[in-house]
Amino acid sequence: MLEGNRVSRISVRGFAVVSATAVTTVGAVVGVASGSTGQPSQEAEATASDSTLLADIPAGQQAQVQTSSLKQQAQTQAIAADTAAQKSAEESARKQAAEDAVAKQQAAQDAKEAKEKAEKEAKEREAAKKAAASRSATRDASDFASQASYSVAQVQSMARQMVPSGQFQCFSNIVDHESTWNYKATNASSGAYGLFQALPGTKMSSAGADWQTNPATQIKWGLGYMNDRYGSPCEAWSFWQANNWY
Template sequence: MSRISVRGFAVASATAVTAVGSVVGVASGSTAQPSNDAEATASDSTLLADIPTGQQAQVQTASLTQQADAQAIAADASAKKDAEAAARKQAADDAIAKQKAAEKAEQEAKERKAAQEAASRSATRDASSFSVKSSYTTAQIQAMARQMVPSGQFQCFSNIVDHESSWNYKAVNASSGAYGLFQALPGSKMSSVGSDWQTNPATQIKWGLNYMNSRYGSPCEAWSFWQANSWY
């Protein structure tokens, strides 16, 4: 309850007292005017001390209740603000944690893939381990390739050779001069892995595998490029 309300309540109470006194005076035949004390009591300067004790308690209780309500509202607003700030911070922390977890998972996947490829390469035979023959059948060349190319990459490797030369290690492009299983242009590029590149399919396979790994990352990546462009 505001001070204006308290004062209004006090004025009303004093006015009621004055009115009662007037009635009593009339009843007793007295024509005396209300005393100056009564008028002073009813003035705007009436204080809480002028209100009866019981009514003072009511006024004070109402004022304390209003103050408590205001404090509770302020506390709720502050708690809500703190909760929103904490939620924003938690969301940011969660996002950072998820990003780090994704990056870690990606790195681990790359490391596993690299380890698998390294293990696969180490298990394959080198071109020099095959005996040299005067001629080779398609089946023999494919068998050599299966022992030199990682198993998970062989089908992609085979697809490229199928399209380039149909596994003919002496295939020559009449217009460009491209040569061998992979139609290297010029064919002499294959000499980087062996001087017998014209007659030894194992040397050509080694060169072709090195080329796909160095240029595209793997035979399957090379095959993906070939499918999109019809060359590699």
């Protein structure tokens, strides 16, 4: 019996030392995972030393002590694994959030640029359309035979055939205010002349040498002036309304 007790005490003591060493090792791993550095502490050594006392525990209670030690090891390992997994998950979440923020910002910038480009292209198309419409006269001044004189109705008829239909009303509004369709209208104080009160009247010679007597020549000049300076008769009329001149 004495010899059997010695074997039991030695076996149990060996198991206790192994168990304590395992606990100490796990504790060291946990310490490293938590950011600790250096050698195992005196507490760990004390634990290893104290574990030899397991042999002094009655045989009936040794199984409980051994089971408790194994459970502690398992719990320590589980806590270390959970901590590492949580840290990894948090890092992945931060990385994903940063990537999502960058992608969202880039998408917003791309959408803004696309919108600005579309608006710019739409404006350019509209401007080109207006310019083409304002310059596409049905007839030219040279298409009309010269006469000694012209009535207001005849002058207006010429204008309708020379000015694009979509621009005629604006064109007519300006002529109404400037000369009431009198192609020989003269401003006594300034010398402005003709349907558009050109100042000086000789400006209209660029459209034809007969600018003083031919309303078709004056219409050609006036239409060209509105297109070149304002883009169209309607744009010229908008300016006239704001300034009472053009």
